[in-house]
Amino acid sequence: xxxxxxxxxxxxxLPTGSDLxxxxxxxxxxxGIRAASVTVIGAVSSLAYGYYDQAAHEYHTLxxxxxxxISAAMGNVSLKAGEPFVHLHIVASxxxxxxxxxxxxxxxxxxVAEAAFHVLRGETPVREPDETTGxxxxxxx
Ligand code: ZN
Numbered sequence: 565x566x567x568x569x570x571x572x573x574x575x576x577x578l579p580t581g582s583d584l585x586x587x588x589x590x591x592x593x594x595x596g597i598r599a600a601s602v603t604v605i606g607a608v609s610s611l612a613y614g615y616y617d618q619a620a621h622e623y624h625t626l627x628x629x630x631x632x633x634i635s636a637a638m639g640n641v642s643l644k645a646g647e648p649f650v651h652l653h654i655v656a657s658x659x660x661x662x663x664x665x666x667x668x669x670x671x672x673x674x675x676v677a678e679a680a681f682h683v684l685r686g687e688t689p690v691r692e693p694d695e696t697t698g699x700x701x702x703x704x705x
Contacts, residue, residue, distance in 0.1 A: 574681040584672040592648035599684035604637040612671035621698030632656040644691040
């Protein structure tokens with residue numbers, strides 16, 4: 565994978581046909597990125613996104629098959645179980661201009677994805693189980 569990097573910024577494009585979440589995670593691992601903010605623009609040929617059911621403590625996946633623009637996607641990279649973990653939220657617009665959005669799920673197929681990792685050089689946040697939310701989150705204290 566070709567990447568364009570400075571001390572704190574890495575730009576790269578994911579291959580057409582790849583899985584968006586898997587590709588970002590692999591890129592972070594390959595480039596040694598342990599903590600970063602990340603943004604993505606481009607387009608997908610299908611979208612898998614979802615939401616977290618706060619009462620049931622589980623994710624639900626929604627799908628949109630067909631081309632969509634990535635209008636905005638932002639998230640972060642931190643460590644979970646010792647490995648880079650990408651958490652990304654996405655807003656995508658269809659051919660009629662209407663948008664959907666939520667938590668990016670596995671199964672989103674890249675048409676074009678230009679990603680920017682803004683790398684954190686300080687202490688790496690590590691995700692830990694949080695009993696209140698049922699999620700793996702950064703410690704607050
Ligand atoms: Zn989320």
